Amino acid sequence: MDFLDNALNKAKEVIDVAYKKTEEVVATEKQRFDIASLNSKIEKDYKALGEIYYNLLKESDDIPDEAKPHFADITEKLERIKELRDDIGEAKNKAVCPHCQSYIPKNCVYCSVCGEKLK
Numbered sequence: 001m002d003f004l005d006n007a008l009n010k011a012k013e014v015i016d017v018a019y020k021k022t023e024e025v026v027a028t029e030k031q032r033f034d035i036a037s038l039n040s041k042i043e044k045d046y047k048a049l050g051e052i053y054y055n056l057l058k059e060s061d062d063i064p065d066e067a068k069p070h071f072a073d074i075t076e077k078l079e080r081i082k083e084l085r086d087d088i089g090e091a092k093n094k095a096v097c098p099h100c101q102s103y104i105p106k107n108c109v110y111c112s113v114c115g116e117k118l119k
């Protein structure tokens with residue numbers, strides 16, 4: 001009988017340890033998921049902050065040296081996007097709204113999509 005009780009107690013201990021390990025693994029995986037989720041949210045905030053900062057730098061005469069290459073790269077890419085959009089507009093014989101980038105009939109006074117007054 002002692003032998004059977006000992007065997008059962010041992011088995012219960014093994015199961016308890018396994019259960020505790022499983023709980024720890026699940027908790028750790030949940031924490032890792034939370035970290036990844038928070039990092040993803042931080043990335044979005046950094047992006048939003050970067051856009052705000054970029055627009056502030058556009059108004060500034062004093063761009064910090066470490067920001068200059070990024071500022072120049074973004075400006076160059078935005079100009080290239082504008083050229084590409086203008087090319088598409090030309091091909092469609094349409095103008096590009098500078099506010100919402102919709103393709104609209106040329107010689108419109110207002111954008112028919114967003115209502116922006118056009119030059």
Ligand SMILES: [Zn+2]
Pocket residue numbers: 097098099100101102111112113114115116
């Ligand atoms: Zn528009």
